[in-house]
Amino acid sequence: MAADSLPRETEVLVIGAGPGGYVAAIRAAQSGADVTLVEKDAYGGTCLNVGCIPSKALITATDIAHDAEDADRMGISADIDVDFGAMTEWKDGVVSQLTGGVEKLCEANGVTLVDGTASFTSENEVTVDRDGTRKGAIEFDNAIVATGSRPVELTGFSFDGQHVLSSTHALALDSLPEELVVIGAGYIGMELSTVFAKLGVDVTVVEMRDQILPGYEQDVARVVSRRAESLGADFRFGERAEGWTPITSGVRVTTESDDDERFEYDADSVVVAVGREPVTDTLELSAAGVEMDENGFVQTDDQTRTSTEGIFAVGDVAGEPLLAHKASREGEVATEVIAGNAATVSTRAVPAAVFTDPEIATVGMTEATAEEAGLNPVVGQLPMRASGRALTLDETDGFVRVVADEETGTIVGAQLVCPDASELVAEFALAIETDATLTDIATTVHTHPTLTEAAMEAAANAHGAAIHTPNR
Structure with missing residues (x-):
């Protein structure tokens, strides 16, 4: 439960309880700091409440309905009745479970929770308003801004929730x-x-x-x-x-x-x-001397520091890529830096996924960007129609592609458009992070029959050694 009264001082103040903010608050508390987390809306932020989680819940539900209705080729005929109201209730239940879990995790780690809107008055103080009423001020040693982003309104199309x-x-x-x-x-x-x-x-x-x-x-x-x-x-x-x-x-x-x-x-x-835009309108960042770029995103370095000493920014409010997992990692880095440890944000192996049908996932460089970076890239690819597991899933559209530096064989990127691409991309993200080579993946025994074999075959294809697809 949020505190009824505001703490007068705190060592680490976190503004925003989304994937960047709540992770930062918990990690800072675990390091022994006195942490206060201020949230004006709902714990879990956009991702858990109105973004990643509810959208993926609906995607899962609609996929089940569509797949059942479209399974004639498998000898399955079904008359599907979708109760959209019940589907939404289930989706909302998933959201409630996760957002409630965030609040409990913060409390279990000793984070002081404050409901309200925080606004900077100086480089080391914010005021907190709740329901239009000033509740008090909090002085801090360090602050982490994690207020996220919101949908952009198009000129002539103001959101009204109906039309x-x-x-x-x-x-x-x-x-x-x-x-x-x-x-x-x-x-x-x-x-x-x-x-x-x-x-x-x-x-x-x-x-x-x-x-x-x-x-x-x-x-x-x-x-x-x-x-x-x-x-x-x-x-x-x-x-x-x-x-x-x-x-x-x-x-x-x-x-x-x-x-x-x-x-x-x-x-x-x-x-x-x-598109989406950063949420900064209530922060009064100018009072703290925090600089923003031409698009309104807070400017940070690779340690999430802003232009003001002791103030950090993580997640969507700090700019592209606008990804929940990137926000969480930045939240961890911010707390490490505050604690005096060496930590930086690396963007070379941040995967991104689109939960369309089929899914898309990418990480690192494409062939074109590798060339722009001065590399001589070599590319391997496996079409999903050559995957035994994809055939048994009746999902053969798309491919798995890997990009590597020809001279060293080091993997620098991957692009996947296939079933479960959001899961499969982790192998390539790890490969990039650890400087693994095409040979490392191609000679690693993968379970058969699985979709992950596509990674092995794509890596082998780049060397002209694939078994189940013509080699380049």
């Missing part, structure tokens, strides 16, 4: 719409589009660029795009969302192409998923 939805609103719907327009084909837009398409919603995705998942290699994105189209998603590339108007049945969204051609799409609601 115009953020990702948070979309994950909290209590009934299924018949039609949705989704603006943005990035990872959030694609995950939501896949969920709703599998539930039978008529989904139109508007993307101003020429492919889904901008920033990912085209052959990776193409696999997911084809699958989404087979689910019924309609992609409108090269169109900018200009505005919307209410109609009897919901909304009418207007878009415009580069050659000034205009289009209109009717739907129950429109979901805007065009």
Whole structure:
């Protein structure tokens, strides 16, 4: 339970109880520091409450329903009845269990919890407001800012929770719409589009660029795009969302192409998923002299230090990549630095996953970025149609690709688009972190039949020694 009264002083003040903040608070307390954690909304932050966890719960549920309904080739016929209300209740139960667990873990480690909004008044003090009332001030020796990010509002599309939805609103719907327009084909837009398409919603995705998942290699994105189209998603590339108007049945969204051609799409609601922005508006960072970049993210070094001595920033508020696991690692680094230990944030082996169908996961360099870095890359790849386990799962779209330095064989990156890519990428992340080589993975005995064999075969393929696919 949060403290009724504020501590006047604390050694380590953490602002924000998301994956960066609560991990930092617990780790600092474990090192023997007196720690106070201030949270204005819900413990667990965006990830646990309105992001990673609820979205993955819905993805799992919809995958089960869709797979059961689409198993005719396996000799299975099923008449699936989806109770969306019950599905949402189950999803909310998962969220409640995890967020409650965060609070208990903090308390068990001796962290003082404070409900409220913290604002800096100087380099070593914040005030805390609760329900619009000033509750007091807290002096600190060190502070860790971990306030996260929120969905960006598109001009002309202010979130109202009814006609115009953020990702948070979309994950909290209590009934299924018949039609949705989704603006943005990035990872959030694609995950939501896949969920709703599998539930039978008529989904139109508007993307101003020429492919889904901008920033990912085209052959990776193409696999997911084809699958989404087979689910019924309609992609409108090269169109900018200009505005919307209410109609009897919901909304009418207007878009415009580069050659000034205009289009209109009717739907129950429109979901805007065009990115995220840092949450700093209540922090009064200028009072502490903390500098931000042109996009509003707090500037930090590789030890999570800000421009002000004794103030650190971790997670989304400190900029890309906006990943929960990156936030947690930064939280640990911040507490290590505060404790006087040597620790830095390494970004060379931070994996990223998109929970589409199939999943995408990447880590390290692509072939192109390896060349830009001055390496002579060698690439190995296994198509999933050559994987026995993928065949038994009836999931043969996609591939596993590994990138290495040709001279040393050291693995520098991997790109996966396949079932369970989010799990399989860990082998490559570990390989990069430990400077493992293609030979290390190719000669490691992998269980058969498993999807992990694809990593072994891709590594062997880079050497021209793969057994189950033609070698390059």
